Amino acid sequence: MTDHATGTHVFTPDPRNDNVLIDVNGELFPRPEAKISVFDSGFMLGDGVWEGLRVYNGKMAFLDRHLDRLWQGAKAIMLDIGISREEMIARLRRVLDANQMTGDGVHIRLMVTRGIRSTPYQDPRVVISPATIVMIPEWKAPAAGTATRMLNLFTVHVRRGYPDVQDPKLNSHSKLNCITACIQAAQAGADEALMLDPHGFVATCNSTHFFIVRNGEVWTSTGDYCLDGITRRIVVETAREAGIPTYERNFSLTDVYGADEAFTTGTFAGLAPIGTIDGRVIGTERGPMVERLQGLYRQAVERELA
Missing domain, CATH: 3.30.470.10 (Aminotransferase class 4, branched-chain amino acid transferase, N-terminal domain)
Structure with a gap:
């Protein structure tokens, strides 16, 4: 590590x-x-x-x-x-x-x-x-290049659990589930872990939320097995307001590996593009949808602060 x-x-x-x-x-x-x-x-x-x-x-x-x-x-x-x-x-x-x-x-x-x-x-x-x-x-500001540097993700065996075990929606101090996922991804040489839900669908990353772009559509998980992220929610809202087809739905790693673009969201860094996932190249540079969504998110922040 x-x-x-x-x-x-x-x-x-x-x-x-x-x-x-x-x-x-x-x-x-x-x-x-x-x-x-x-x-x-x-x-x-x-x-x-x-x-x-x-x-x-x-x-x-x-x-x-x-x-x-x-x-x-x-x-x-x-x-x-x-x-x-x-x-x-x-x-x-x-x-x-x-x-x-x-x-x-x-x-x-x-x-x-x-x-x-x-x-x-x-x-x-x-x-x-x-x-x-x-x-x-x-x-504490994101390092230079965070908005364009292509992340490397690794899908880990650690799952996001059922809400009757420990509800993933709760932003609790007990983060060992995510830390274990982070350790496995780090040992694999990745920047962050991609985590599945108990049914094998894509849920979230260990410390950020996960999105893919397919045929002009933006997909993220149902949210049933991840924290209700503030940045995640704002990206969904602003994308829909801009007329971009945006869906919260179940999708598998097959959908991920065939995606046109992928990105993460989080309070600290906003939107960050993903380059590779499990050795599959999603993109070698920031894609047009990620760049557009980054602009929409910046506008949302500016409106909030006005």
Whole structure:
């Protein structure tokens, strides 16, 4: 395995991040001093929900959608966030202001766990504190060329599971399923893992969503076995508004291998083109549909920030 990440999450290191201020439960700490308890539910059991936010010109893009998903996920697992939505937004803005993050190239990891447990045990009734809320802002922009560099994907044996086992729609702290997929893809020399659903249809990637283009149509999975991605949803909406036939449907690797174009979507990098999948060449350069959709997504971001 390489000693650095590849794919859509590659970024240029920024020395300003060494001492960035991090919000832990409403208090600001320099990065080396930002800590949580070893009894915290997130550390101990992966018990929590989170969001990743992109900041453009000091403004958090699609914040309402992200907070909707955060609150819905917390409600689903009976996690009391403990503060109002307004207070959450105030803390987010405060941590940006404290770090003088008024421009582009900023990413925030917002994490909420069930809080501190009295003992290492999974039962939520042993929780003895309010929820833990952490906000990690970083100077973190996608590496140059991300919009055009052709990704290499590898289909892994690790599946996206049934919702009655662990619902893939929940953006939980427990990401071991995706991490295992990521490890297998990395060992195969790929940038990211392509994951199937329990029926053998294409579901998603380990940290991004997956689309193909066939005969002028854009296809993505049904969404039954993947996170309801914010960027994924915006791409589907903007493509349909532009008159591009766009479908959420079941499709197999046979459809993928014969596709005209393929791409991933995610909050951090937006849309990124795919070159090869399991050794099959999908394209050697960014295709016209991906380029068009990247433009439509940029317009959607601009409308959001206006």
